[in-house]
Amino acid sequence: MLNQKAYQSLSHTFQRLHRFGHLGAIAGWDQAAMMPPKGNEARAAAQAELQVLMHQLITAPQLQEQLQAAEQEDLDPAQRANLREMRREWQQANLLPAELVEAKSLAAARCEHAWRSQRQGNDWQGFLLNFREVRDLGLEVMQLLGFDFDAGRLDVSNHPFCGGVPEDVRITTRYREDDFVQSLMGIIHETGHARYEQGLPRQWVEQPVGRARSMGIHESQSLSFEMQLGRSRGFLALIAPLIRRRFGDQPAFEADNLARLYTRVEPGYIRVDADELCYPAHVILRFEIERALINGEIEAEDVPALWDEKMMAYLGIDTRGNYRDGCLQDIHWTDTFGYFPSYTLGAMYAAQYFAVLRRQEPNLDARVAAGDLSPVFDWLQANIWSQGSLWTTDELARRATGEALNPAHYRAHLEARYLG
């Protein structure tokens, strides 16, 4: 009989963590998409209690011994990869004291709620009724992109996101009266996240090795969908008739015009509205501010001035006095510090995948335009989604594309699209 006592015990602990995380994820989605305002205080307390419990579970003293003992046990390669991921999660959690976890969870919930109410009114139900057509189009495009509606939903929230659990993926979108074109790309972006979750190896769904590899890789999926597939000639040719069917047969909705619309470059205040070319500037600006804060080179009160300076330097835009569209614009700083680089890492990985994909399938655009998206889905399913966390990030990229992250592909992509 195999000796796996410590491993099996760890496996049970991480299964429990997954299940508690499931409840936290659904309650978090509810908080953003469904919860009435007076529910926030109690929800924040409940979520903080759950975070503390999960932190206790993963910092329990016996885990260290079990992690050591399991190294000597009879494990197959996938189990060994799972053990490596367990250790990684364990190490990261053990850096933080429990009081900090609770305080951070409470503060984040309060901040996020304040952000929501302070940034904008919130009557999405009313909104929805007016935007049935846009929503229907969004659902149609999600279907086209292979989202499994028996294992997920689309709803509305202030900041679009992809939440829930692999078995039940919750996408949200927001609608702007003036720009359905952008809402649609937002949905395509979140559908990329969703298909990654829905495509993760199901037999490992409750274990660390079954999770998405990293947030950079996660963004590489959303950006593969939004930037590489979604704005490609082939895809725009495919969806142009769907748009015309709902919004009228106008020249603006010809594929060529859509392509121009979706590759227009114009520096602006807002990261989430930025075009593909300006986007990295928004990310670099935030990364530099975060790094300076963490290194203690600046204090929080220095952020607005630094923001103004960098926006002028990188994008030529004057942001003085406009906090709402300046350093208050992102939900991330209420909660997730250091996340922004994931977007640009993701964009670079996505360009690298599609360089391989287009080499393997030179007729990609023609097939996509004809409604056959399988080359994209099959490649991502085989090389990324099904691989979960079996490999390190570098190894994942190497197995999929033959090399680790190489920014040359991103540069080539931008040059082809914008200087071509």
Next chain:
Amino acid sequence: MLNQKAYQSLSHTFQRLHRFGHLGAIAGWDQAAMMPPKGNEARAAAQAELQVLMHQLITAPQLQEQLQAAEQEDLDPAQRANLREMRREWQQANLLPAELVEAKSLAAARCEHAWRSQRQGNDWQGFLLNFREVRDLGLEVMQLLGFDFDAGRLDVSNHPFCGGVPEDVRITTRYREDDFVQSLMGIIHETGHARYEQGLPRQWVEQPVGRARSMGIHESQSLSFEMQLGRSRGFLALIAPLIRRRFGDQPAFEADNLARLYTRVEPGYIRVDADELCYPAHVILRFEIERALINGEIEAEDVPALWDEKMMAYLGIDTRGNYRDGCLQDIHWTDTFGYFPSYTLGAMYAAQYFAVLRRQEPNLDARVAAGDLSPVFDWLQANIWSQGSLWTTDELARRATGEALNPAHYRAHLEARYLG
């Protein structure tokens, strides 16, 4: 300084239980109102894990010592009542082994899901679009009944219920194409549950003493709203114009006709559709079957035959071969055994409250017809909602009405309404 060491420790444990319960309640609401079908298996596992955790917390050995030690500590009357309720919850939980809790939670979730899919198709989103008018009327009536929309929501599910937590109450309703009149009474019923939750003593919200007294008392609130207030002459006079405004100025929607509609007596198959007079027969039938099962006098396979026999005896209805509208009709038997008597206990309590209320305010109908519902809300707030679990059920009834439960009031109510 007060000696409250054991009490404070218990208080912290029950606070944690409340917060975990919050997450379970929201995830449970989501399961019924939002979750896509493929999410069920993982949700069931997550909920079972939470149930086991909560069961472990409340059966931890030190609780017994703390409950004993706290008896000797310096507690004020509300704290003492809280301690009594803690002991009650502790006793009930300690009757059950952890394996049973997990197995029951898993089985219940699977059963409930099967019930949902087996009993009926589930496209409520589509449904909703067609029933905007009914929904709007429902929202208007909830507003009239004082539901706090900043601390709760109305959504759609297969079986109407009131869930969530006091700080964030989730009502659901269902709509029948053929009977908006009934949907409306369903909403009024659930709003009664909701106002009880929203009116519970806020300073005790995370402790046992701050919870609803019992499910019998809970149903006494929903039935105070539905049967005593909702079907009263005054209330029907108040809402008749709202109904006519939405559905047209027909004679059917005059207050007198609504009163006839809402007091029509006709034996039928379905408990939740039963009229006020037939309802207790449905409850007694189920209670007798449950009691026989628990006492081992019958087996599960005997239920359909016994059902047929009793339906014929009590309501004169032939139910042979019709499981769907027979013993499969209630969601309760997938989950909550022994609950049905709560409805009839609640109906009796509600009649008893209104006997007092109408004695104190002989012009109740006139005031309600004029839109002044405050006598009802004030009385329930002062005598029931604000009292949480400060008193035993008998004591609560005595303080509110001068006597423990007395079925004479229910009888008098039924005679006045149906033989008057």
